Amino acid sequence: MxxxxxxxxxxxxxxxxxxxxxxxxxxxxLCLIILIPLSAVxxxxxxxxxxxxWATVTDSRVVATYRVSFGISLLAAVINAVFGLLxxxxxxxxxxxxxxxxxxxxxxxxxxxxAVAGIALTALYAGNGWIGQYLEPLGFKVAFAxxxxxxxxxxxxxPFVVRTVQPVLEDxxxxxxxxxxxxxxxxxQTFFHxxxxxxxxxxxxxxxxxxxxAVGEYGSVIFIAGNIPYVSExxxxxxxxxxxxxxxxxxxxxxxxxxIISFVLLLAINGLQAWTAKRTGRSQ
Numbered sequence: 001m002x003x004x005x006x007x008x009x010x011x012x013x014x015x016x017x018x019x020x021x022x023x024x025x026x027x028x029x030l031c032l033i034i035l036i037p038l039s040a041v042x043x044x045x046x047x048x049x050x051x052x053x054w055a056t057v058t059d060s061r062v063v064a065t066y067r068v069s070f071g072i073s074l075l076a077a078v079i080n081a082v083f084g085l086l087x088x089x090x091x092x093x094x095x096x097x098x099x100x101x102x103x104x105x106x107x108x109x110x111x112x113x114x115a116v117a118g119i120a121l122t123a124l125y126a127g128n129g130w131i132g133q134y135l136e137p138l139g140f141k142v143a144f145a146x147x148x149x150x151x152x153x154x155x156x157x158x159p160f161v162v163r164t165v166q167p168v169l170e171d172x173x174x175x176x177x178x179x180x181x182x183x184x185x186x187x188x189q190t191f192f193h194x195x196x197x198x199x200x201x202x203x204x205x206x207x208x209x210x211x212x213x214a215v216g217e218y219g220s221v222i223f224i225a226g227n228i229p230y231v232s233e234x235x236x237x238x239x240x241x242x243x244x245x246x247x248x249x250x251x252x253x254x255x256x257x258x259x260i261i262s263f264v265l266l267l268a269i270n271g272l273q274a275w276t277a278k279r280t281g282r283s284q
Contacts, residue, residue, distance in 0.1 A: 084161025
C-alpha cells in the first residue's frame with residue numbers, strides 16, 4: 001500500500017519540466033536578456049582610465065542630472081504611492097458610474113507611447129496650453145521646468161502602484177475593519193493599525209516599480225523638461241548626448257553609475273519590504 005502511494009506520487013507529472021531543466025532555461029534566459037547586456041556596459045566603461053572615468057561621472061553638468069533624475073523620480077514615486085493607494089482603494093471599495101472606465105484608464109500609460117505622452121503633457125502645461133495658460137500667470141511654470149518632469153514621471157508611474165496594491169485590497173477582508181470599529185477604533189486608527197500594515201509590502205513594491213520606471217524614463221520627459229543645463233536635464237539625456245558625440249565609453253560610464261545607484265536604492269527598498277513583511281508576520 002505504502003509502495004503504491006510512493007510510486008503514484010513519484011510518477012505525478014508536473015506542468016513544467018524538472019527543476020534542473022527549468023533552472024537551466026531560466027539562467028540562460030536571464031543571462032541573454034539582462035546579465036550580458038549589463039556586463040557589456042561595464043566592459044565598455046573599462047576602456048577609460050580611473051581618472052577619465054572619475055572626470056566623466058563627476059562633471060558638474062552630469063552631477064546636476066543625477067540630482068534631477070533621482071530626486072524627482074523619488075518624489076514622483078512618493079506621490080504615486082499616496083495617490084495610487086487612494087485610487088486603488090476607491091476602485092476596490094466603491095461602486096460608481098464609470099468605474100470600469102476609470103479602471104481601464106489606469107492602464108493607459110502602459111499602452112500609450114511615451115513620446116505621445118510627452119507631447120500631450122507639453123501641450124497641456126505649456127504657457128499657451130489648456131492648463132498652463134492659467135498656471136503661468138499665477139507664477140507656476142510647469143512645462144520646460146522641473147515641475148514638468150515631475151508631472152511626466154507621476155503620469156507614467158501611477159499604474160505600477162495601483163495594479164500592485166489593488167489585488168491586496170481585493171483579498172483583504174472587510175471584517176477586519178468592522179472588528180476594529182467595534183472595538184472603538186476611529187477611521188484613522190483603523191487605517192494605520194489594520195489596513196496599512198497589510199498593504200504596506202505591496203505599496204513598497206509599487207513604489208519601487210514606479211521609481212525604477214521613472215529613473216530610466218526618457219520619451220515622455222524629453223519634450224516637457226526643456227532640457228536646460230543644470231536645471232532640467234535628465235541623466236538619460238546626457239547618455240544620449242555622449243552617444244551622439246561618439247563618446248561610447250563616456251556614455252557607458254554615466255550609465256554604469258546610474259545603474260549602480262538604482263540597484264542600491266532598489267536593494268534598500270526591497271530590504272525594507274522584506275523587513276516589513278517579516279515584522280507583520282507575512283513573510284513566506
